[in-house]
Amino acid sequence: xxxxxxxxxxxxxxxxxxxxxxxxxxxxxxxxxxxxxxxxxxxxxxxxxxxxxxxxxxxxxxxxxxxxxxxxxxxxxxxxxxxxxxxxxxxxxxxxxxxxxxxxxxxxxxxxxxxxxxxxxxxxxxxxxxxxxxxxxxxxxxxxxxxxxxxxxxxxxxxxxxxxxxxxxxxxxxxxxxxxxxxxxxxxxxxxxxxxxxxxxxxx
Numbered sequence: 001x002x003x004x005x006x007x008x009x010x011x012x013x014x015x016x017x018x019x020x021x022x023x024x025x026x027x028x029x030x031x032x033x034x035x036x037x038x039x040x041x042x043x044x045x046x047x048x049x050x051x052x053x054x055x056x057x058x059x060x061x062x063x064x065x066x067x068x069x070x071x072x073x074x075x076x077x078x079x080x081x082x083x084x085x086x087x088x089x090x091x092x093x094x095x096x097x098x099x100x101x102x103x104x105x106x107x108x109x110x111x112x113x114x115x116x117x118x119x120x121x122x123x124x125x126x127x128x129x130x131x132x133x134x135x136x137x138x139x140x141x142x143x144x145x146x147x148x149x150x151x152x153x154x155x156x157x158x159x160x161x162x163x164x165x166x167x168x169x170x171x172x173x174x175x176x177x178x179x180x181x182x183x184x185x186x187x188x189x190x191x192x193x194x195x196x197x198x199x200x201x202x203x204x
Contacts, residue, residue: 006057007045008023010046013067013068015064018091022174024042025179025192029190047068048075056203057085058086061099063091063097065102066099067106068106077111080160088167088168093170093172097147116166119156123135125167128201136154139171148170156168177195
């Protein structure tokens with residue numbers, strides 16, 4: 001089995017290089033809780049590059065406008081339609097924010113206006129490793145006076161061939177997990193566990 005590696009998507013618009021400690025934190029959780037072999041180095045791959053097709057799991061995030069080029073759009077579509085998995089996380093945690101509106105518009109342009117749908121809180125992604133009976137766990141960023149000041153009780157996804165191909169969050173998990181993994185010992189509950197579920201789902 002090839003080691004899992006975390007790929008961050010670099011796109012030409014907006015700001016793609018958010019929550020820079022999150023990948024190593026999530027990778028540490030995979031080492032701690034699973035037997036998945038991992039490469040501990042985050043990879044950054046341009047969406048317009050064919051290198052994207054070598055990645056089993058991709059992460060995309062930001063605060064600002066998402067405006068893909070024609071090549072970025074073509075690669076995104078080909079990648080997910082051929083078995084790739086993208087976890088997209090809105091750093092603004094705001095359904096009316098610039099990232100959310102522009103990313104959702106891109107998904108509608110690529111996959112159709114109704115492709116991005118809410119997934120039920122009983123979906124297998126919430127039970128494939130750790131159990132999350134109430135669906136997606138809340139983040140401390142959702143009620144901090146920024147963003148839309150709402151707790152989003154669902155995630156959205158684009159489903160291709162009965163599997164989640166694009167998992168889309170307005171909950172700002174990236175910032176929630178953006179801390180040195182050695183500080184997890186100070187938490188009552190490790191808040192990266194849902195990230196483990198996302199990776200396990202993507203790989204199965």
